[in-house]
Amino acid sequence: MSGPILAIETSCDDSCAAVLAGDGSILSNVISSQSIHDRYGGVVPEIAARHHLELLTPAIDSALAQADLTLGQIDRVAVTQGPGLIGALLVGVGQAKAIAAARSLPLVAVDHLQGHVAANFISPQPFEPPFICLIASGGHTLLARVEDHSSFVTLGETLDDAAGEAFDKGARMLDLPFPGGPALEALAATGDAEAFDFPTARNVKGCDFSFAGVKTALLYAIRDLGEKEVELRRADLAASYQQAIVEALTDRLSRALEADGGDRVAIGGGVAANGPLREQVEALGVNSHIPARDLCTDNAAMIASAARFLPDCSHQAALALDAYPSGAKR
């Protein structure tokens, strides 16, 4: 077993650094959130990148301090290579490469989605493969079959918006602040989820997702109700909308389990922090693993966890490592 891993994650708007012990237990997990994006109604890539440059060094210092370690006691450095916002990723990649080179430490390049899968491997309750994993966030929605610790097979993806994007857009239609997910969930808690019958894209074949229909349905419902009625029924609209998204997610999860014959599921990504989704995954009645909320949303501990099972970059590859954006092939 190797020693502690320092990991860095900057794929979106959180500047994250963490230290994981060789046995996969968390020594520190620092998440520096950039609340600045609220005023723009969404994450602005250029502004995210600027803030990473200011927040990342202190985040790394805190992660080492909280783990009570110095860089001299770190064995490997891991970093998210992609996919994500390219300008944001490059800050983390640049800094991780420099630390690794200057300390003669091996560097591990980690795929962000593999990181979400690996959040399930973190001690003290690691969930062992094989299992089906649902990853849902503002940037991605996919179902994966996880057969080992170092890779996954994609079973289905979203054909349009990501689940988190659907939450954000619905929240905006209901005049809720960004980020929309938590605000919509809070409003939905006081509403009737059966009040409106929003579509769950059951006609989409296999394990793929589509959230365009539910989004349009909400838009039409708001238009048809009229301003006054919408004001009275915002909680019902939010609850029904959330219900449709959660149902679409768990429905595909069931399909994947059926097709695969397995009985083990795990979830990850920012949307996995959604209460009703967590409840309904548990209600599937299979062996399910749901990481703590701060391990579902973007964090560096999951990147370190993935790195435990991945090879080091060669020396030359580490020096020349480049990030890859969303939509690019690995």
Next chain:
Amino acid sequence: MGDTPVVLAFDTATAATVVGLSVSGELVCELADRPTSQERPRHAEQLLSLCEQALAEAAVGWDEIDRIGVGIGPGTFTGLRIGAATGQGLAQANGIELVAVSTLQALALPARIAEPELQVAAVGDARRGEAFIAAWAPDGKQVVADQACPPQQLVAALAADGAPSIAVGDGALIFRKELESGGIAVPADSSSLHQLAGAALCQLATTSNPANAGALVPHYVREPDAEISLQARKESK
């Protein structure tokens, strides 16, 4: 200079990736990757490799560096951040000093040494049809602050109160016609004065004051587009 014997300085604000290494004020190695105008910058791939190559040529280890100098622009946002993130990481790794170097000042330095009687303007390609400019009087005083400037305002911005003036940099080549029509001389395209040099970076890094490792902020000059449109929306209300 005895305090800072080994200085590694680099710049990624322009399309080029430029690295210099000096020991006790003497340049020992200078390396650069300069893409053609058709090629994309290769900062992420080249920067650390060139640094390590420079260290190897000078037989200096990472842990023997006393100070890191980073070009903070103005220049392309992504390039600036790759340089700044790399500098922060290197400084943090071994607890060494980090200093900010003005890219335009470094660009102007060789011309100021070659032409001490002239006012020297550094003119960088700012894309979007504009130039990043700054200028220094013969007495060493910066007379035009770092800024983005459209071509039709170049001559007015760089006017030298009748004193003779030259302009250098990739932007000076792009806007040669505008500059020369305003009486500002531009050296031949092939002149090395147009290229950012590792030696100039090292020289400025040696004489600059150290920054806080976590506080090396690029000189963006321009606001992010989202901020500009947010302000415009506020003003129109």
